[in-house]
Amino acid sequence: MVRIRGYRRPDPGTQPPHFHPPYVSSIKRAPTKPLVTIPQTLSEITGPVFGPQAVEPKACDLTSQHAGSPLGQRIIVSGRVLDEDNRPLANMLIEIWQANAAGRYLHTVDQHGAPLDPNFTGCGHTITDAEGRYRFVSIRPGAYPWRNHHNAWRPAHIHFSLFGPAFATRLVTQMYFPGDALLPFDPIFNCIADEKARSRLISLFDWETTIPESALGYKFDIILRGREATPMES
Amino acid sequence: MPTPATTSQTVGPFFSIGLNRLRANNLAGPGVSGERLTIEGKVLDGDGQPVPDAMIEIWQANAHGKYAHPEDTQEKPLEQSFYGYGRVPTDDHGRFRFTTIKPGSVPGPAGKPQAPHLVVSIFMRGLMKRLVTRIYFPDEAANDSDFVLSLVEPARRPTLIAKKVQERDAVLQWNVVLQGSEETVFFDC
Numbered sequence: 001m002v003r004i005r006g007y008r009r010p011d012p013g014t015q016p017p018h019f020h021p022p023y024v025s026s027i028k029r030a031p032t033k034p035l036v037t038i039p040q041t042l043s044e045i046t047g048p049v050f051g052p053q054a055v056e057p058k059a060c061d062l063t064s065q066h067a068g069s070p071l072g073q074r075i076i077v078s079g080r081v082l083d084e085d086n087r088p089l090a091n092m093l094i095e096i097w098q099a100n101a102a103g104r105y106l107h108t109v110d111q112h113g114a115p116l117d118p119n120f121t122g123c124g125h126t127i128t129d130a131e132g133r134y135r136f137v138s139i140r141p142g143a144y145p146w147r148n149h150h151n152a153w154r155p156a157h158i159h160f161s162l163f164g165p166a167f168a169t170r171l172v173t174q175m176y177f178p179g180d181a182l183l184p185f186d187p188i189f190n191c192i193a194d195e196k197a198r199s200r201l202i203s204l205f206d207w208e209t210t211i212p213e214s215a216l217g218y219k220f221d222i223i224l225r226g227r228e229a230t231p232m233e234s
Numbered sequence: 235m236p237t238p239a240t241t242s243q244t245v246g247p248f249f250s251i252g253l254n255r256l257r258a259n260n261l262a263g264p265g266v267s268g269e270r271l272t273i274e275g276k277v278l279d280g281d282g283q284p285v286p287d288a289m290i291e292i293w294q295a296n297a298h299g300k301y302a303h304p305e306d307t308q309e310k311p312l313e314q315s316f317y318g319y320g321r322v323p324t325d326d327h328g329r330f331r332f333t334t335i336k337p338g339s340v341p342g343p344a345g346k347p348q349a350p351h352l353v354v355s356i357f358m359r360g361l362m363k364r365l366v367t368r369i370y371f372p373d374e375a376a377n378d379s380d381f382v383l384s385l386v387e388p389a390r391r392p393t394l395i396a397k398k399v400q401e402r403d404a405v406l407q408w409n410v411v412l413q414g415s416e417e418t419v420f421f422d423c
C-alpha cells in the first residue's frame with residue numbers, strides 16, 4: 001500500500017476547453033469525445049522534477065546571450081510560483097520563450113516581415129528559490145501577426161512552461177502585459193469566461209523591481225494545482 | 235482564500251525555441267535494466283493529416299516499478315542512470331520515436347497493481363491545454379485487470395495499447411489520433 005495525496009481538480013471555468021473555435025487551430029486538433037476522468041495514482045502524483053543541477057545560472061538573462069545587447073525595452077520579469085493554498089514551491093524549473101522586440105520569433109516557421117535581432121534568441125530558464133521566487137531579465141516582446149482571422153495580432157506575451165512537483169501539475173501558460181490594447185481581441189487570452197482567471201495572466205507593472213535607467217519591472221505569480229486535504233490508500 | 239491555478243495557454247507554433255534543451259528521445263542509456271523498446275508513431279489531426287508541431291512528454295517508472303520521485307516510497311531499487319522522463323517533438327511528417335525500457339508495475343487504486351504503462355502529455359499549437367493519455371503494452375495479461383483501462387469503454391481501449399510491428403523486434407507502434415472513430419482516449423486526471 002502507498003498513500004496517495006492527490007491534486008485538486010480545477011475550479012470550474014478557470015481552465016480552457018480543448019475545443020475553442022475562435023482559435024481556429026483547435027477545430028481539427030481538439031478531441032471530440034469526452035475526456036475519461038481517472039483517479040490520480042502514483043503515476044500522476046510523481047513526475048520529473050529538475051533541480052538546480054539542471055539549470056545554467058546565466059540562462060535567466062535573455063539579454064546577455066550574445067556579443068551585443070538586444071534591441072528593445074529592457075524588462076525584469078519576476079514573481080513567485082505558489083500552489084493554490086499560497087504555499088511557495090521551491091526548486092521548480094521554469095522555461096520561457098518569446099518573440100523579439102519587433103515581434104519576430106527565431107524560428108524557421110516565422111517568416112513574417114519583422115526583422116530578427118542577432119543579439120536575441122528569446123529563450124531562457126531558471127529555478128525558483130526557497131520562497132518560490134524567480135527572476136528573468138529580458139526585453140519586452142513585440143506584438144505578433146498571425147493568420148487566425150483577418151488582421152489578427154497576438155498581444156505581447158511570454159510563454160512559460162513549468163513541471164511543478166508532479167505529472168498532475170504540469171502547466172504551460174502565457175504572460176501578458178498590462179494595458180495591451182490587443183488583449184480584448186485575442187482568442188487565446190479570451191479562452192475562458194472567468195474574467196478574474198484571465199486577469200491573472202496579465203503581469204503587473206512593479207516599481208519595486210524597476211531599475212532606474214535600466215529596466216522596467218513586471219510581476220507575474222504562477223499558481224499550480226493545490227493538494228487534496230486527505231490522502232487515499234493505494 | 236485559495237487562488238485557483240493559473241489558466242493554461244497553448245504552447246503555440248514556436249515552442250521548440252524554448253523547449254529544446256530537455257529534448258530526450260532515449261530514456262534508457264547503457265546498463266539500465268529492463269526490456270528495451272522503441273515506440274514510434276504519428277500524431278494525426280481531424281483530417282488525418284500529420285501534426286508537425288506537436289511535443290510529447292513521457293514519464294515512467296523503472297523496470298522495478300519505481301518512480302525516481304520522493305513521493306514514491308516503495309521499497310524498490312532506483313537506478314542511477316534511469317530517470318524516466320522523455321520529451322520528443324514530432325518531425326515534419328508528424329512522426330515521433332523514442333527508446334526506453336518497459337516499466338515494471340506500480341500500485342494503483344485499492345492497492346491493486348497497475349499494468350505497466352507510460353503516462354504521456356501532448357502539447358501542440360491549437361490546444362489551449364495539454365492532452366493526457368497513457369501507453370500500455372501488448373500481450374500483457376495485467377491489462378485485463380488494470381483499473382484505469384477498466385474505466386475506458388472496451389472498444390476504445392486499443393487506442394491506449396501500443397502495437398507490435400511485424401518483423402521488427404523491440405519496436406512498438408502507437409499513434410495519437412486527435413479526432414474521429416479511432417480517436418485516442420484522453421484522460422482528465
